[in-house]
């Protein structure tokens with residue numbers, strides 16, 4: 437394997453907590469996910485600071501709005517220099533995001549179906565398809581709209597990889613080493629299984645951020661992946 441595939445989810449309340457974690461993790465991982473909680477607390481300033489410290493950033497804002505608003509918001513994100521930004525995987529939103537990111541190095545990831553949604557949630561929204569069918573429809577639309585990848589669960593990643601071919605970015609949360617607490621993650625797989633099934637990147641939060649030795653935990657996961665160097 438040639439690149440460290442781990443992205444650490446910085447699901448914390450304050451910039452100070454985020455800085456402390458990044459400091460503890462150090463060179464064992466230099467790719468972080470900043471989500472709505474931390475972005476709402478500390479905004480683009482913290483993202484710039486993390487980037488200036490030599491880290492890569494996945495901004496998980498899951499945008500969903502009218503096309504013009506998405507395009508303009510994505511244009512602002514494009515100026516930050518982050519690697520990935522999520523938007524919901526519906527065609528109007530994805531097309532607008534791709535337009536907003538044009539001319540920058542920002543890659544857009546479509547969120548197919550939230551991992552918290554089950555069949556009853558889809559029906560309540562008027563969808564008469566299974567989760568798997570809706571994921572498959574949205575992956576096809578993501579490819580057609582020109583986004584660079586999707587977020588998908590470990591349960592879906594093999595199927596999605598078959599549909600997309602090798603160059604699409606598949607970013608997979610819900611991974612846990614054997615024996616680690618699953619927390620509220622319902623559909624978990626081990627890091628090695630997710631990579632074998634075709635994931636490009638693994639998003640790992642609490643298994644690392646709540647470990648006594650976060651850097652050691654990252655190294656342990658990398659060794660499970662038969663990864664010999666950390667960067």
Ligand code: C5P
Nearest residue numbers: 445551609610620621622639640641642
């Ligand atoms: O569970 P963990 O702490 O590893 O979560 C990492 C990321 O996985 C979270 O930031 C969130 O984006 C995603 N997640 C999810 N479904 C859940 C819990 C977390 O997709 N039930």
